Every structure is written in structure tokens, then in C-alpha cells.
Amino acid sequence: MKVKYLSILVTIIITSLGLPCFSQSISYLKPQAPLLNTIKHNRDDAGKQYEFMAGKLAPGQFPRSYNPVTDKFIASNSGWWCSGFYAGTLLNLYELGHDEALLAEASRSMDSLAKEQYNTHTHDLGFMMYCSFGNAYRLNPKPEYKQILVNSAKSLSTRFNPKVGCIKSWDSKPSDFLVIIDNMMNLELLFWATKETGDSSFYKIAITHANTTMKNHYRADYSSYHVVNYNAQTGEVLQRKTAQGYADESAWARGQVWGLYGFTVMYRETKDKKYLDQAQHIAEFILNHPNLPVDKIPFWDFNAPNIPGALRDASAGAIMASALLELCRYADKKDAITYFNTAQTIIKTLSSPEYKAAPGANGGFILKHSVGHLPQKSEVDVPLTYADYYFVEAMARYKQFSAK
Numbered sequence: 232m233k234v235k236y237l238s239i240l241v242t243i244i245i246t247s248l249g250l251p252c253f254s255q256s257i258s259y260l261k262p263q264a265p266l267l268n269t270i271k272h273n274r275d276d277a278g279k280q281y282e283f284m285a286g287k288l289a290p291g292q293f294p295r296s297y298n299p300v301t302d303k304f305i306a307s308n309s310g311w312w313c314s315g316f317y318a319g320t321l322l323n324l325y326e327l328g329h330d331e332a333l334l335a336e337a338s339r340s341m342d343s344l345a346k347e348q349y350n351t352h353t354h355d356l357g358f359m360m361y362c363s364f365g366n367a368y369r370l371n372p373k374p375e376y377k378q379i380l381v382n383s384a385k386s387l388s389t390r391f392n393p394k395v396g397c398i399k400s401w402d403s404k405p406s407d408f409l410v411i412i413d414n415m416m417n418l419e420l421l422f423w424a425t426k427e428t429g430d431s432s433f434y435k436i437a438i439t440h441a442n443t444t445m446k447n448h449y450r451a452d453y454s455s456y457h458v459v460n461y462n463a464q465t466g467e468v469l470q471r472k473t474a475q476g477y478a479d480e481s482a483w484a485r486g487q488v489w490g491l492y493g494f495t496v497m498y499r500e501t502k503d504k505k506y507l508d509q510a511q512h513i514a515e516f517i518l519n520h521p522n523l524p525v526d527k528i529p530f531w532d533f534n535a536p537n538i539p540g541a542l543r544d545a546s547a548g549a550i551m552a553s554a555l556l557e558l559c560r561y562a563d564k565k566d567a568i569t570y571f572n573t574a575q576t577i578i579k580t581l582s583s584p585e586y587k588a589a590p591g592a593n594g595g596f597i598l599k600h601s602v603g604h605l606p607q608k609s610e611v612d613v614p615l616t617y618a619d620y621y622f623v624e625a626m627a628r629y630k631q632f633s634a635k
């Protein structure tokens with residue numbers, strides 16, 4: 232037991248020396264000059280798109296999607312799981328181009344978002360608060376941002392059940408304890424909280440959740456189920472199923488890339504090799520899948536019935552690119568080059584007119600063609616705020632490989 236806590240403490244000390252340093256280049260991973268140039272254009276276009284989008288938002292509203300058929304802009308309130316992506320995208324665009332108007336709009340949006348720090352009815356506080364206030368604190372470590380993030384981590388932790396070993400995802404019947412693979416993305420906030428406060432309870436919740444997920448969400452081929460339902464009293468697995476995928480036994484594309492990203496973060500934050508192995512196994516499943524198109528933008532589900540006629544999910548492509556641009560830093564040379572080249576292909580594909588909207592179109596969103604919840608016929612083949620967020624993050628990560 233003592234050894235376990237000592238190792239946690241050592242990891243905390245090591246990782247608290249700074250946020251992951253992505254600014255170093257790796258000699259064999261060389262960004263292409265024309266793609267860097269495209270990224271510069273994308274950044275300028277995206278800045279203009281987001282300024283256009285800002286004009287559509289009433290106070291207290293957050294961009295969610297846009298219906299290209301009816302030309303209807305769709306906004307949400309601050310409680311929607313995507314409410315932090317707008318500020319996060321603005322902040323990352325600001326970092327890429329230093330346009331003060333983007334920074335001011337991010338700050339305005341975060342003023343309406345801050346109250347969610349006390350929301351204990353969602354597992355999505357990592358998405359909502361870390362993508363917004365986490366980026367804001369990274370760029371400008373103000374004490375008020377820190378307090379909001381610590382309170383958010385505390386709210387998220389209230390959903391952890393030690394019997395199950397997981398944070399509860401969705402509230403439903405009292406007999407259910409539903410955990411979705413997406414929840415891996417909320418753990419980064421907890422690692423941050425332990426580094427900032429020295430309270431290891433956040434860290435312990437994050438690794439327990441990840442270990443339980445690794446054990447129960449994954450199939451032998453390293454594809455993942457979307458939803459696992461547990462007995463909250465015993466921790467026994469009651470059901471493995473889907474909500475947003477094609478079928479219980481299918482591989483819903485965004486779920487696969489949430490896991491890829493999540494276990495890559497787990498390795499960054501703990502340096503425990505089992506998480507690196509898990510992330511690389513997931514990458515292997517995705518990259519070797521016969522249904523992954525050559526342009527690397529996944530169909531919305533790897534087992535969708537009408538492939539190759541099925542819809543693509545740009546958001547899954549963007550999340551995958553960003554995850555691979557981190558994973559390539561931890562992998563050996565051969566795998567690293569594969570991950571880097573795949574991410575490069577995704578950024579190129581998403582930068583093409585097929586996916587990237589013309590300025591002034593698409594409700595101000597950067598990317599077209601994402602799939603939110605196809606079984607519910609909701610957000611099908613539309614722009615989505617998180618596709619934009621992870622596309623901008625991927626471009627920023629790619630650019631860092633050119634840093635001296």
C-alpha cells in the first residue's frame with residue numbers, strides 16, 4: 232500500500248513540474264511547409280467565422296450546431312455538455328494568432344459558463360470547464376480560474392462510486408449506474424486538480440475510473456462498447472450496450488476516438504505503460520480497420536450498415552488527429568510516423584472544401600459533416616462545436632512540431 236501511494240506521490244511531483252511540453256520537435260516528425268501554410272489560412276478563416284458566429288449568440292447562449300437545410304443556427308444554454316468548446320476554440324485560435332477580439336469573446340462566454348462549476352448532475356464537467364477555463368488558466372493563470380476549475384473537479388468527483396470504481400455518466404433509473412466511454416475525456420480535469428491542490432483524491436478517482444473502464448468497456452480487439460451499466464451496490468456489470476452507435480456490438484466511431492484520446496492522456500499523466508499500451512492497441516484497431524477510409528475521416532460507426540455510403544463523422548476525425556499528435560510523442564519511431572502521417576492526412580482532408588466551410592457559411596462553424604446522435608436522428612450531418620474545437624487543437628499540436 233505504502234509503495235502504491237509513494238509512486239502516486241512521485242508521479243504527482245513529476246507531472247506538477249509543468250503541463251505537458253508539446254513545444255519540442257522530434258527530428259523524424261517533420262511538418263510539411265504547405266500544410267503549415269494551410270493551417271495559417273485555416274486559422275485566419277476560423278477567426279473570421281467565430282467573429283461572425285459571435286454575432287448570432289444572445290447573452291447566456293452557446294453555439295451547438297447549425298441546420299444547413301433550414302439555415303437555422305442552434306444554440307444551447309450553459310448546462311449542455313458542449314458549452315465550454317466555444318471559449319476553448321476561441322482561446323486556442325487566439326493563441327495561434329493573437330487576435331484580441333477572440334480573447335474578449337472567450338472571456339464573455341466564460342462569464343456565463345462559470346456557474347456550471349457547481350453542477351453535480353453531469354459527468355461532462357471536464358469537457359465544459361477544462362476545455363474553457365483550463366485553456367484560459369494555461370494562457371493566464373488567474374486565481375479565479377483556478378478556483379472555478381477546483382470547484383468543477385470537486386463537483387465531478389461527487390459522481391464517483393467506489394463500489395463501481397467509476398464516475399457515473401448519465402443519471403437514470405435508481406437501479407442503473409451508466410458509464411459511457413466518453414467519460415474518459417473528463418479525467419484530465421482531475422489530474423490537473425491534484426497537481427494544483429496537492430489533493431491526491433482526484434488523481435485516485437481518475438486512475439480507478441480508467442482501470443475499471445479498461446477492464447469492462449473493451450472487447451478483445453480493443454474496440455469499445457459505448458455504455459456499460461453497473462450494479463451500483465456491487466459493481467457487477469449488468470449490460471454492455473450502445474446509445475449513439477449503430478448496434479450494441481458495433482464500434483461507434485466517436486467512442487473509439489474518445490478512448491484513444493483518453494488513454495493517451497492517462498499515459499501522459501501517470502507514465503504507467505499499461506495506458507500507453509491501451510492507447511496503442513486502440514490506435515491499431517482504428518488504423519487497421521478495413522472500414523477506415525483512405526482520407527482517414529471515419530464513418531460515423533465502423534460497422535454502419537451502408538458503408539461506403541454511410542455518413543462520415545468529421546468530429547471523430549478531428550479528435551483522432553489531435554490524439555495521434557500526442558500519442559506519436561510517446562510511441563517508438565515506426566508507430567510514431569504512422570500516427571503523425573495519419574493526423575496529417577486528417578488535417579488535410581478537413582481543410583478541403585468538402586469539410587471546411589466557406590467564410591460566412593455554415594452558421595459560422597469551421598467544419599461541416601459531423602454526426603451527433605444518429606439513432607435519435609439528432610445532429611446528423613451537421614457542424615458540431617466539438618469538431619471545431621478538436622480540429623483547432625490538432626492544428627495547434629501539428630504546428631508545435633515545427634518549434635525549435
Ligand code: GLY
Nearest residue numbers: 413475485486603
Ligand atoms: N456524448 C458525447 C458525444 O456525443 O460524443
